[in-house]
Amino acid sequence: MTSLPLESNSHELPLSLERQRQFEEIRTEISRRLVLREVSSSALEGSGCTCHAWDAIALPTESHYVPVFLSIIEQQEHVGSISPDTHILVETTTGNAGAAVAWLARKLGYEVIIFMPEDMPDARIEDVRKHLPETGCAELRLTPAKRYVEGMVEVFRQFLARHKKGYQGKKLAILNHSRRSESVEAIEDVISALLARNDSFTPFDTAIVALGNGTTASGIARALRKANSETRIIGVEPMEAPWIFVQKFGEAEFLERYGPIREDHNHQLLGSGGWGVKFPNFDLALIDDIIPLQQDAWQTKQRQLQGDGLAVGNTSAACLAVVDLLAKTSTAGTHFFTVMYDPITKY
Known part of the structure; x- marks a missing residue:
């Protein structure tokens, strides 16, 4: 996505004490709402695996993007843009x-x-x-x-x-958060803070992340790999629009694994599957594998989660469905990480 660039001065400008206080209040609210919660399922219990999810639903607006845009706005004000x-x-x-x-x-x-x-x-x-x-x-x-x-x-x-x-x-x-390195850095900082608060946990072996514009997935991957260089990063996309899969592995590989790609690309995993749009902050090298998911698979998982009192949105349900899928063939003791991006009420 191209845009008119923000103007930039060559030096930082001090913010007023009142402005600093406003930014600090928002940072404090975000920090207070950073939650890493355990998620259970029959697949996890049966395989002896565990899973913890960043509960971004706890953040203001029930969105993981609040710390991203706070970082962008504050940095742009600091340089006088x-x-x-x-x-x-x-x-x-x-x-x-x-x-x-x-x-x-x-x-x-x-x-x-x-x-x-x-x-x-x-x-x-x-x-x-x-x-x-x-x-x-x-x-x-x-x-x-x-x-x-x-x-x-x-x-x-x-x-x-x-x-x-x-x-x-x-x-x-x-x-234009999808084109800013600050976006990736903000997510990396959030995940690093979560890990620091929960340093008694065993390191995460596998992370399951939705693949959208790449800022969230890349930030998560960087933070987790700083804590454990062996963490595998598995992306999730809609089967109808496997855009990142095609960029990383090619259409021929998709055809061999899953069959022909649908022509209309319509899907309900909002925030992912942005067919035809390339995002510069998407570091494909950070992604070990990508699992395109059929709609009925994540919908089944979503209904199960609702029955357990966890009313997460479509993309979150898709990630948790892939956790279950991988847990069935994983070694006992495998520790999964994923994200609950938003609630079902946004759908």
């Missing part, structure tokens, strides 16, 4: 990133414009809307249905081309 008085934040989303940006914009006094496919679940659209600032420019622009990330990016680029000189008297601050 943006401020609430001069800039409007702009970002694209399939739901979770947009809610996080909207919430932070309200907290930090920014105006904001968010682009989102119009055929996302109503609950996700409403989730972004309810967190938007109450004053000033606070727009949620819905992009054409059935074109997912690719269509959203096209509309986003058209908007930027029309407003190169700004919008409503302010400059546009294109956050």
